[in-house]
Amino acid sequence: MTAAVAPHGVLSGAWIVASREIRDQLRDWRILTPIALLTLFFPLLMNFTAQTAVDFVAQYGAPIIAERLIPFLLMVVGFFPISISLVIALETFAGERERLSLEPLLATPLSNGELYLGKMLAALVAPLGAAYLGIGVYLAGLVFRIGWTSSPVLLVQVFLLTTVQAVVMVSGAVVISSLTTSVRAANLLASFIIIPVAQLIIGESLIMFWGRYNVLWWIILGQALVAILLVRSGLYLFDREELLGREIDALDLRWAWRTFRLAFLDGAPSLAGWYGGVFRRSLPRLRTCALLLAVALVGGYLVGVRFAALWPVPAAVFDLEGGRASLGANLDALGFISGGGWWWVFFHNARALLLASLLGGFTFGVLAVVVLMTPVGIIGYFAGTLAMAGEPVVRYLAALVLPHALFEIPAAVIAGAAILRLGLVAVSPAGGRTLGSAWLTALAEWSRVMLGVVFPLLAAAAAVEVFVTPRLALLLLAGG
C-alpha cells in the first residue's frame, strides 16, 4: 500500500517550517524593534565611534589604534544582531510546547530533519539578514565619513565569522530548546552558549587588535566544525516522543544512579565476573575510538618533531653533557626511586586523565584528545631536538620513556577512547535511548575501564617510572 507522503525534499520541507516562523517573527514588535535598532542605529553609532577614535588618535600620532578599531567594530556590528538569533532559537520548540502548538506540528509528515532545520533556519534568517544589512550600513557610513574601505579578505572573514557564529549559537540553542520543557529552562541553560561565545568574542577581539587576521580563518574553521557537530547532535537528539513525552525538567538522581549502576555492574555476579566483562565487552566496544586516539597520538608526536625543526632549542641551553652528569642528582631531587615519588607520578597522571575527561565531556571529546596529544607532542619535540643535535634518539627514548610508556601509553589510549566515546554520545546513535540514559551508560563504561584497566596501568607505569626508568636512564645515559 502506498500513501502520498508530502513530496518535498529536506530543504523545502524545512523552508515550510521556517517561512511560517519568519512571518510570525516579522509581526512581533519585540523582535523587530531591536533588529531595526541594531541594523540602522547601531552601525551609525559605530561610524561615529570610529570617526571620533580616528580623529582622537590622529592627534597623538597613533593611527594604528584606529586601523585596528575599525575592523573590530565591523565584527561587533555583525555580532550584535545575531545575538537575537539566540533568543529566537531558544524559544523554537520550548515556546511551541508552552503554547501547546507543538503536537499538531509534530503530527504532520514533516521529517525530524525538516522540523529541526526549519526551526534553525527560522532563527537564523532574520538576525543574519539584519547583521549583513548592519555591516553594509556601517561600511557605507565609513566610506562617506572617513573614506575607509575594507579589504575584500577582511570583508569575507567578517561575513563568514558572523555566519558561523550565528549557526553555532542557533544550532546549540535549538538543541537546548528541543531538550527542555519551558522557555525559562531553555534560557537558564543558554549560559552554556553565552559564556563560551562571549569568551570567543573576547579572543577574536584580541586577535583583531593584535592584527593577526590570518588566525581568524582558523577560528572560522573551528566554529564551522563545531556547528556541524552541533547540527549533527541536534538532528540525532531530536525526538518527537521526547518533545511530547517529557513533562518536567526534574533531576531524578535515583533514576540516574540506577541507570549508572546497572551499566557499571553490567550484570556481573562477582568481582571476577565484572573484570571479565571489562575485558570481554567494554574494551572491545572502545576499539574504534582507541584507533582514532592512537592516530591522534602519532599525529601529536609528529607535530612535536616538526615543531623541533621550526623552533629549535638554542644551543646555549641544550647541554646534554651537563644533563647526563647531573641526571642522578636531578632524579633524586624529583623524589624518584622512592615511594613518595611513585605516589606523585601516579597522582599527576591520574589527575591529567581526569582533567582530560572533564574537558572532553562538554567538547565532544575534542579537548580531551588535545590534552592527551600534548605530552606525546613534547616527547616528539624532545626526540626531534635530539635528532637535530645528532644524538641517538632511540637510546634516549629507551632510557627515559619506553619502560613506563609501555604501561602509560595503553592507559592513555584506553582512557582517551572512553572519554571520546563519552563526548561523542550526543552526536552518535545510542539505540533509541534518551540523551541522559546514553550519557550515563557511557559514563559507566568510562568508570569501568578507568577503575578496571587505566588506574592499574597507571599504578604500574608510576612504579616503573620511579623505580625502573631512572636506573635504566643512569645505566644507558650516565654510564652507571
Added chain:
Amino acid sequence: MIEAEGLGKSFDGFQAVEDVSFQVRAGEVVALLGPNGAGKTTTVRMLASLLRPSRGRAAIAGFDVTASPRQVRQSIGLLTEHHGLYTRMRAAEYLSFFGRAYGLAPAVIRRRSDAWLETFGLADAGARRLGEYSKGMRQKLALVRALLHEPPVLLLDEPTSAMDPASAHQVRQSIQALRTDRRALIICTHNLMEAEALADRIAIIRAGRLVAVGGADDLKRTFLGDPVMELRLAQAVDGAAGLLPPEATATASGPDWLRYRTRDPQRVNPQVLTAMARAGRQVVTLAPVERTLEEVYLRAVGTPAESLL
C-alpha cells in the same frame, strides 16, 4: 483501517497503556472513553506515530506506526486535545501552512479551506487573527486543519469541547457526514451522549487497559444485565408479580408499577400483556427502563454512581 494489537506504552517504569487491542474498520466510528489519565491520549499518540509503542504493534491504513511513521502521519487527521493554533496568523495562512506540510498544492489548499471554513461558519472570520477567535472557533479551525488533507483516518480528541451547544451540534453533524466507507474515525470524548450518538462502537479504557469494547446496547447488556421493563397498571400492583412468566424476574415495584428483567423482551413482553389481560389487570404502559451509557461507563471504570451525586 486502524489496527492495534497488544499495544503498550511505559514511561520510566510507569505503565500508561497495557495490552490494548482493537480494530476500526473503514466506515466505522469508535468512541474511546475513559477517565483522565486512563491512557486515551497516549493510545492516540501511538496511533499517530508520535510515541513509540513499548510493546505490541499498530497499523494505520496498512502502515505500521513504527516502521512507516511518515506514511502513518500522512494518513491521519489528528485533532489534538489542545487546538494549538498560531495566534498571530489568519485562518487562510494557518491552513496554508499545514496544507503545505501535508504536501498539498496551493490551489487545493485554497479550495478545501474555503469549503471547510464555510461549512463551519468561519468564512467571515478570515480577516481576523486567530488570537481573536473564541474557544469554539479555534476548535473548529483545528478540526478543519485535521480534515484538510482528506485523511482516511481521523483521530479526534475532544472534538466538541469548549463549544456552545449550537456549534457542538454543527460539528457533530459534520462528523456524521465524514463517516464514509473509506474513512475510519476514533473520537476521544468525555461527552457520553456524544459518544452514543456518533459511535458505532464504544471502547472504554481504564488504567491503561481496555475494559470494554462494543456497541452501546451490547455494553449495556454486559455491564447492566438484561433489559428491564416497566409495567404500569391502571390499578394497584398487588399480586401482579405472580402473573409474570418464568422468563421474567421482578426487580422492583411501586403502588401501580412493576419492573422486571428479561433476556428476550420481544418474546416475553407479549406473554406479560396476555397474562395481565387474562387476570383482568388494565395495562397503562409497558416500556423499557432507559439505561444510560453513563451507568455503563461508571460500572466499567469502577466509580460508584453514588459518589458523583
